[in-house]
Every structure is written in C-alpha cells, then in structure tokens.
Amino acid sequence: xxxxxxxxxxxxxxxxxxxxxxxxxxxxxxxxxxxxxxxxxxxxxxxxxxxxxxxxxxxxxxxxxxxxxxxxxxxxxxxxxxxxxxxxxxxxxxxxxxxxxxxxxxxxxxxxxxxxxxxxxxxxxxxxxxxxxxxxxxxxxxxxxxxxxxxxxxxxxxxxxxxxxxxxxxxxxxxxxxxxxxxxxxxxxxxxxxxxxxxxxxxxxxxxxxxxxxxxxxxxxxxxxxxxxxxxxxxxxxxxxxxxxxxxxxxxxxxxxxxxxxxxxxxxxxxxxxxxxxxxxxxxxxxxxxxxxxxxxxxxxxxxxxxxxxxxxxxxxxxxxx
Numbered sequence: 001x002x003x004x005x006x007x008x009x010x011x012x013x014x015x016x017x018x019x020x021x022x023x024x025x026x027x028x029x030x031x032x033x034x035x036x037x038x039x040x041x042x043x044x045x046x047x048x049x050x051x052x053x054x055x056x057x058x059x060x061x062x063x064x065x066x067x068x069x070x071x072x073x074x075x076x077x078x079x080x081x082x083x084x085x086x087x088x089x090x091x092x093x094x095x096x097x098x099x100x101x102x103x104x105x106x107x108x109x110x111x112x113x114x115x116x117x118x119x120x121x122x123x124x125x126x127x128x129x130x131x132x133x134x135x136x137x138x139x140x141x142x143x144x145x146x147x148x149x150x151x152x153x154x155x156x157x158x159x160x161x162x163x164x165x166x167x168x169x170x171x172x173x174x175x176x177x178x179x180x181x182x183x184x185x186x187x188x189x190x191x192x193x194x195x196x197x198x199x200x201x202x203x204x205x206x207x208x209x210x211x212x213x214x215x216x217x218x219x220x221x222x223x224x225x226x227x228x229x230x231x232x233x234x235x236x237x238x239x240x241x242x243x244x245x246x247x248x249x250x251x252x253x254x255x256x257x258x259x260x261x262x263x264x265x266x267x268x269x270x271x272x273x274x275x276x277x278x279x280x281x282x283x284x285x286x287x288x289x290x291x292x293x294x295x296x297x298x299x300x301x302x303x304x305x306x307x308x309x310x311x312x313x314x315x316x317x318x319x320x321x322x
Contacts, residue, residue: 041245044245044248044249044252045249046249046252046253046256047098047101047249047252049252049253049256050098050101050102050103050252050255050256051101051103051104053102053103053106053107053256053259053279054103054270054271054272054275054276054279055103055106055270055271055272056103056106056107056268056269056270056271057268057269057270057271058268059106059107059108059109060107060108060109060151060152060268061108061109061111061148061149061150061151061152062099062108062109062110062111062150062151062152062153062154063110063111063113063150063152063153063154063197064092064095064096064099064110064113064114064153064154065113065114065153065155066092066114066157067091067092067094067095067154067156067157067158067192067251068089068091068092068157068158069087069088069089069091069157069158070157070158070159071086071087071158071159071160071161073086073087073161074086076163086161086243087158087161087188087243087247088243088244088247091157091158091190091247091251092114094247094248094251094252095154095192095251095255096110096114098248098251098252098254098255099154099255101252101255102255102256102259107259109148111147111148111149111150113150119147123144123147126139126143126144127139127144130143130144149197150197151196151197151198152194152195152196152197152203153194153195153196153197154192154193154194154195154258155192155193155195156190156191156192156193156205156254157190157191158188158189158190158247159189159190159191159207160187160188160189160209161186161187161188161189162186162187162189163186164184164185164186165185165186165187165211166183166184166185167182167183167184167185168182168183169181169182169183173220175223176221176222176223177219177220177221177222177223178219178220178221179217179218179219179220180217180218180219180220181215181216181217181218182215182216183213183214183215183216184213184214184215185211185212185213185214186211186212186214186243187209187210187211187212188209188210188212188243188246188247188250189207189208189209189250190207190208190209190247190250190251190254191205191206191207191254192205192206192207192208192251192254192255192257192258193205193206194258194262194267203262203265203267204258204261204262204265204267205258205261206254206257206258206261207254208250208251208253208254208257209250210246210247210249210250210253211246212241212243212246213239213241214238214239214240214241215238215239216236216237216238216239217236217237217238218234218235218236218237219234219235219236220232220233220234220235221233221234257283257287260279260280260283263276263280264280264283264284
C-alpha cells in the first residue's frame with residue numbers, strides 16, 4: 001500500500017512540475033542555467049528583431065547621456081521597503097548595446113557621452129605626455145583626432161514599474177493529496193525619444209512595455225498510510241522572470257520602434273525601401289493595435305524573416321472569405 005501510494009504521489013508531483021515547464025518562453029529560458037561556470041546569455045526575441053533590421057542608407061551618429069530610473073521606487077520585501085532600487089540602474093548600458101545591435105551595428109554610430117569627463121581627462125593626459133616627451137606645442141591631429149559629434153540625442157528613461165498587475169492561483173485536494181499553482185505579473189515601461197541636436201526638436205518618441213511573470217507550482221500530501229503512521233510530503237518550484245531581462249527587452253523594443261518610427265517620419269531610410277514595406281506594415285499593425293506582439297512573432301516564424309512576409313489587403317481577405 002505504501003509503495004503504491006508513494007508511486008501515485010510521485011506521479012502527481014511530476015505532473016505538477018511538468019506543467020511549469022510548459023510556461024510560455026519570453027526570449028530567454030524561464031529557469032536559470034544550472035551551472036557554476038560563466039556563460040553568455042541567449043539572445044532575446046527583441047534582440048533578434050534588432051539584428052534582423054535591413055541596412056540603412058547611411059549610419060546615424062547618436063548619443064546617449066543617460067537613461068535613468070524615473071520611477072523612484074524601491075524594492076519591496078517582507079519586512080518593508082529596502083534601499084535597493086526596484087529596477088536596475090544600468091539601463092543606459094542596455095540602451096547602448098541595443099543601439100549597436102540594430103542591423104548588426106549598421107544603423108547607429110554610438111558616441112560615448114555618459115562618462116564624457118573620463119574620456120576628456122584621458123585625452124588631456126595624452127596631450128600632456130606628447131608635449132612633454134615629443135616636444136609638440138600642438139598635438140598632432142593624426143595622433144589625437146577630434147571627437148565625433150552626434151546629430152541625434154536619445155533621451156527618456158524607465159517611467160513605470162507596476163507590481164501585481166495580475167495575480168491569481170488555483171488549487172485542489174482530495175483525501176489529503178493536493179496540488180496548487182500561483183501566478184503573479186508585473187509590468188515595466190520605458191519611454192524613448194529622439195531629439196535633433198541642431199534644432200532641439202523632438203523628432204520621434206516611443207513607449208514600450210514588458211510584463212514580468214512569476215509562477216509557483218506545488219503539491220502536498222497529508223495522509224495516514226497505516227495505523228498511527230502519518231505521511232506528510234511537499235514538493236514545489238517557483239519560476240521568476242528576471243527583472244533585468246524584462247527591462248532589456250523593453251529597451252530593445254523601444255529602439256526597434258524608434259528606428260521604424262523614424263523611417264515612417266522620413267528621418268532616415270532603409271537602403272531598400274521597397275523590400276522593407278512588409279516590415280513597416282507589420283510595425284504599423286502592432287503599433288495601432290491591429291495585431292499584438294505574439295501575432296507578429298508567429299508570422300515572422302512562419303515567413304522566416306520580417307521582410308519575407310507579404311502584405312495582404314483587408315478587402316482582399318474579405319473577398320476571399322465570401
């Protein structure tokens with residue numbers, strides 16, 4: 001009896017845990033890599049979108065002075081708030097990486113501005129050393145050329161971090177044997193705008209959000225298996241999507257949107273505008289709420305790439321359906 005009961009409980013626990021493995025993938029695996037070695041994280045689906053952007057007519061010189069946390073929120077804990085921020089303070093580094101990922105480094109020339117003081121100090125040291133040891137009254141411009149300047153500034157920041165936007169759970173028990181699941185969802189939102197250095201005009205702006213999912217699954221047993229012999233057993237697992245990865249994907253989505261928004265506003269252009277029309281149509285459909293991100297992702301997977309999709313008119317669909 002004990003053997004059969006134990007086998008049944010193990011099967012129940014395995015079934016509950018296997019349900020967690022079927023959670024939707026959001027660009028990275030839900031469970032952390034179980035290795036003590038350092039590793040290169042897998043690319044997110046938004047990073048793949050950026051890499052797949054068609055080449056531009058010319059590169060755009062762009063600068064990022066800062067991309068800060070504007071929520072002002074601190075991380076919550078069981079005993080109250082802590083002094084640790086709710087979101088990472090390294091969003092500027094993520095933004096620079098996303099800009100370089102656009103078209104595999106073909107879209108933007110990113111110039112260093114966040115720690116410009118360090119850069120200028122180092123250049124000053126080079127000038128002083130050349131004057132002292134080479135006797136140069138004026139530094140050779142071939143040895144120390146002028147800094148690149150940007151035509152576009154990127155401004156914005158993390159404007160929202162909403163916790164417990166969706167919560168829920170379910171559970172059931174029979175004869176002391178039960179299983180339960182709990183679910184929670186948070187949302188992080190970023191705002192990104194492109195500003196003309198020459199005129200100060202806000203050229204384009206984009207808002208992007210990413211949900212952060214957490215799920216817990218568990219099973220338990222409380223049963224007398226024999227006279228005065230009580231069995232108590234519990235098993236469970238919790239999966240938390242890292243906040244940092246969710247923020248990274250939101251920033252990558254915002255960069256993807258600012259590129260396509262700029263193309264639509266004729267701020268910059270693809271090298272092959274005709275071939276990029278399916279990509280622009282997919283962007284407009286997602287931006288205007290006709291399709292959501294999952295629909296676009298399925299279409300890309302089916303077509304093999306964004307530019308391989310065909311644009312089908314709504315009236316044509318109606319005629320074929322009739």
